[in-house]
Amino acid sequence: MSDGRKKKPEELRSHRWYGVKDLRSFGHRSRTAQMGFHRTDYSGKPVIAILNTWSDINPCHTHFKQRVEEVKRGIWQAGGFPVEMPALSLSEPFQKPTTMLYRNLLAMEAEELLRSYPADGAVLMGGCDKTTPALVMGAVSMNLPTIFLPAGPMLRGDYKGGFLGSGSDTWKYWAELRAGNITEEMGWFGVFSTGRTPPEVLTALRSAVRSAVEAPEVREKLIGMGAEPQSGNAIALRSLLKRESTVWTKVIKDNNISVQ
Structure with a gap:
């Protein structure tokens, strides 16, 4: 775990890419300049990779295309250098036969x-079932300092004074539709389920942004998260820059067992 001190530039893992005075590092620095960054943007700063699982065919992660910009801003404000890296997008509603294979x-x-x-x-940056784990x-x-920003659960559905879920209610009302008792125009189902539960486990492991875990993905609470200096995301990012690894202590593991 971290002793709270700020790492020296030469202690950073990224130093072998950016800080060494050799031909290879010269190439890394020149290519970074080609992308529009000045050397002062990254020199001596921790490089924070943002693994973003957004895609057009993943409705659970639709807002990540915008949220990633707030994450970048939070990293800049925390004194780091953000680098977005697109990762495989596992779309629960579309991928066949199952996202579990991937x-x-x-x-x-x-x-x-x-x-x-x-x-x-x-x-x-991830959402439910398979993406989070x-x-x-x-x-x-890889054992690097890491925090998790969840997509958040969908809003619940309401029908005739009751709450709707995407599990048992789906089968119940599909049978009602087949019987002709309801029509397709009468509503839709929201998903709370694993959009919330896996990030809750990560919160117990002190590896997730708590305020994002609690916010449904469509809420304005998610907009600007990380953009404000005192936001939960920015504070978590500043803590991230001081961590040594993702090693979990026995106390944190016990928290996880208690949550489950």
Whole structure:
């Protein structure tokens, strides 16, 4: 775990990419300049990889295209250098036969993205079932300072004075539709379920942004998260820059067991 002190530039993992005076590092610096960054933007600063699982075919992560900009801003404000890295997007509603077949593939991709690029820490942007454990497994295998920014659950549905879920109610009302008792125009189902529960476990492990775990994905609370200096995301990012690893202590592991 961290002793709270700020790392010296030469102690950063990214130093071998940016700080060494050799031909290879010269190439890294010149290519970074080609992308529009000045040397003062990254020199001596921790490089924070943002693994973003947004895609057009993943409705659970639709807002990540905008949220990532607030995450970047939070990293800049915390004194880091943000680098967004697109990762495999596992879309629960669309991917056949099941996203479970690709969970470990995403875990391997997350680990190798962090291993093969100049990352000193990571922000993981993911949603429900398979994406959350996949990103976390990859980050833990790489053992870099990491925090998780969840997509958040969908809003619940309401029908005839009662709450609707996407589990048992789906089968119940599908039978009602087939029987002709209701029509397709009468509503839709929101998903709370695993959009909330896996991030709650990560909160117990002190690896997730608590304020984001609690906010449904469509809420304005998610907009600007990380943009304000005192926001939960920015504070978590400042803490991230001081961590040494993702190693979990026995107390944190006990918290996880209690939550489950």
